[in-house]
Amino acid sequence: MEMIYDTHEARQIDEWAKTSGLPLEVLMERAGSEIAKQIKEHHDADERILIVCGTGNNGGDGYVIGRELIRDGYDITLHAPFGEPKTATARLHTRYAEKFGLVAEGICGQYDVIVDAVFGTGFDGARFTKSVTDLFAWVQEQQQQGARLYAVDIPSGIPTDQTSDFSGKGLKADATFCLHAFKRSAFLVKTAPFFGQLKKIDLGLPAFGGWSLYDESIEPLLTRNPYGHKGTYGTGLLIGGSETMPGSIQLATRAALRTGIGKLQVATVPSAQLGLIINAPEAMILDQTTETIQGIVTQVDVAGIGPGLSSEFTSEWIDLLLRQDIPVVLDASALIRDSYPERQAAIVVTPHIGEFARMTNQTVAEVQDDLFEQASAYAMLHQVIVVLKSHVILIAKPDGGGYVIAGASSGLAKGGSGDTLFGLITSLLGQRKHYQHLSIERLIAMGVSWYAQASKQVEQRMHPSSIVATDLIEQLGKVEG
Ligand SMILES: NC(=O)C1=CN([C@@H]2O[C@H](COP(=O)(O)OP(=O)(O)OC[C@H]3O[C@@H](n4cnc5c(N)ncnc54)[C@H](OP(=O)(O)O)[C@@H]3O)[C@@H](O)[C@H]2O)[C@@H](O)CC1
Ligand SMILES: Nc1ncnc2c1ncn2[C@@H]1O[C@H](COP(=O)(O)OP(=O)(O)O)[C@@H](O)[C@H]1O
Ligand SMILES: [K+]
Structure with a gap:
């Protein structure tokens, strides 16, 4: 690198x-x-x-x-x-x-x-x-x-x-x-x-x-253990979607399914459930209630929360997830914490530049001017992994430094891309046992690289202006590593 x-x-x-x-x-x-x-x-x-x-x-x-x-x-x-x-x-x-x-x-x-x-x-x-x-x-x-x-x-x-x-x-x-x-x-x-x-x-x-440009092969993510079973690849829980934003959780679900998770539980609202039945029949659908989440959270290997979510219980659900000994991914509406509990398992926050500016009480320009230092300072202060999304994506490690993924298609600059990345990252973290030889930050970097490469390969058949998240999700399965 x-x-x-x-x-x-x-x-x-x-x-x-x-x-x-x-x-x-x-x-x-x-x-x-x-x-x-x-x-x-x-x-x-x-x-x-x-x-x-x-x-x-x-x-x-x-x-x-x-x-x-x-x-x-x-x-x-x-x-x-x-x-x-x-x-x-x-x-x-x-x-x-x-x-x-x-x-x-x-x-x-x-x-x-x-x-x-x-x-x-x-x-x-x-x-x-x-x-x-x-x-x-x-x-x-x-x-x-x-x-x-x-x-x-x-x-x-x-x-x-x-x-x-x-x-x-x-x-x-x-x-x-x-x-x-x-x-x-x-x-x-x-x-x-x-x-x-x-x-x-x-x-x-x-x-x-401290920082390096991530350029390793994504081949390990594209190969499967021939003797594995669905348990080998973990169970994930996604929480997201609302009556007015039912699409995000669908994109996240489809991306998670396309990136190898063994089983996937999705807690969402009725209108989003309908979409999932049609477009992601492989996922198991749950009601988005505290009782259901409480019941399932002890049985999963990873939990991700945020895309399209609009609930008065968001904060309570985040607390619930953070009390488990599993990696937790916080995105979009779940990026509301200004402190995080000390725990063994990783906490991953995946803000775009505007969300990160809000989280750190700064302007977007201030974040952009000093991107590396900003991402690093947050990761080190809060002991979380920061996936900071802009024209490049930075993965800041809690112990300083991190990885940069560059070269993604500008066609990603649209609503829905971030949901896709969230689904992909949550899915990979659910498969940690299978990828034990990789550090968690390296696994995330490899996943982001998969996403960036897929976006670039979609450009071979359509203009960046026309690329939408569903094209990207389809391409994830066809990417040449
Ligand atoms: N390991 C590596 O990576 C290696 C790095 N190496 C090289 O070293 C470079 C860094 O060298 P560097 O520290 O000497 O500084 P450099 O960029 O030449 O500028 C300083 C000079 O510019 C001047 N100056 C500054 N501002 C000015 C202004 N506004 N208006 C006018 N003048 C101004 C300043 O003047 P002074 O302040 O003294 O008046 C001073 O003379 C690095 O970029 C790489 O190319 C390789 O050689 C070997 C391996
Ligand atoms: N100019 C650009 N070139 C490449 N990638 C970009 C560019 N602008 C934004 N992106 C990527 O697009 C995605 C947008 O994510 P986000 O804003 O969270 O979307 P969402 O609407 O799904 O939440 C991020 O992965 C970001 O890195
Ligand atoms: K120069």
Whole structure:
């Protein structure tokens, strides 16, 4: 899995390498030469390539890239608008690059390719001087005339960790070569569009850190034990639906059935029961009353509550579920707690960004600006697993860090998708015994990945605007792992 770092983690890994005997000059050499190699794979020596270098180590990376390219006969101009690099490591590479004839010069005419090695993780957004603005405007003009822009580590002007002070000004790359780890801002709504295609550059360092981009195979979820029986795959309880919102629980039920649960009990209102009889005959239907829930809750392996629910007893039912020693999934109308009891079994909350903002007394923008920290802080404070849903989905672990699932279809941005995900997660947690080799967060991440991949595969036969949750549920059963 690829790591996702904040500035602190990026510094920590540099420090770790240094104290472990691998100097920063070596990492810079690896970074620059690997990026040069990738540029050579896509561009010919007769294309005009401009490398714009800043005064920090991001600039130093630029010197290594330029040196590797000039050595191989490429037409390179290196421009250092703020002067020579100031750090010892970058200066070492500047001196070495001179031996290959690479020295800073002025800019002139139109370039085919521009490498942005101006600012990396050390950019200070509070100092947006006129010379920076002018440089960005010039690069943008070049892009309008057809130049391709590659960013080193992070596009210049873009913050690394969070976007609350982001001015909206920055270079917009066609691709970004991310050194050792992706940076958080590549997944934040305001800054993600500046990165273009994300390309990870391996620096040969170990994978320390809290957050990672989940990219493991979902194959374990698609295979069954040939000697298993329905008991092997657990019994689930879903509580949801109301007279005015009977559809959500139907979607959740169908998603749970399509994702492997052995048996499923669904407590809902009469109008939703009718829909379930027709569309989900495999489920067992219960009345949505305290007595019924009390009776069934001791016999299930997992309980999920919330979609479409509108009942004065919601809080009482949540308490009832939380008193059992089973995983509990809270979604939609059940996201009403501001504290959770200490217990062994997991509590999973699955808010979308608006629900999470309400749960944490913030605005949606505040949550989006600092998505990773927000999800982590809630998970750690309340010792729950947070599945925070937006254009990406974060799974925050109670002990810090977590997984990010990216690349889902924008067709998911519709009512009903969240109900589907809720059903899927509840179903997988009911099958915990079967998936004991996976941590609970990893099992959820694999499930979210199943959902994201299914959404992307539906796009092969219909436009994102047309995708509805039922298409997604059907695709879950056909997904190629
Ligand atoms: N392990 C890894 O991942 C590796 C990381 N590596 C690389 O290191 C990069 C981080 O390097 P870094 O810490 O030197 O910071 P960087 O981004 O070059 O910027 C600092 C410079 O910019 C300047 N400056 C800042 N703001 C400004 C402004 N508004 N307006 C004008 N100037 C401004 C600032 O100036 P000063 O504050 O000193 O006046 C300083 O000179 C990282 O992104 C990656 O590319 C690889 O080399 C090796 C392995
Ligand atoms: N732009 C987007 N790209 C990909 N997925 C998205 C986007 N916007 C929203 N989603 C996903 O759509 C789903 C919406 O869930 P939610 O709002 O809870 O729906 P529901 O109406 O079913 O409650 C979430 O899984 C979220 O991650
Ligand atoms: K850069």
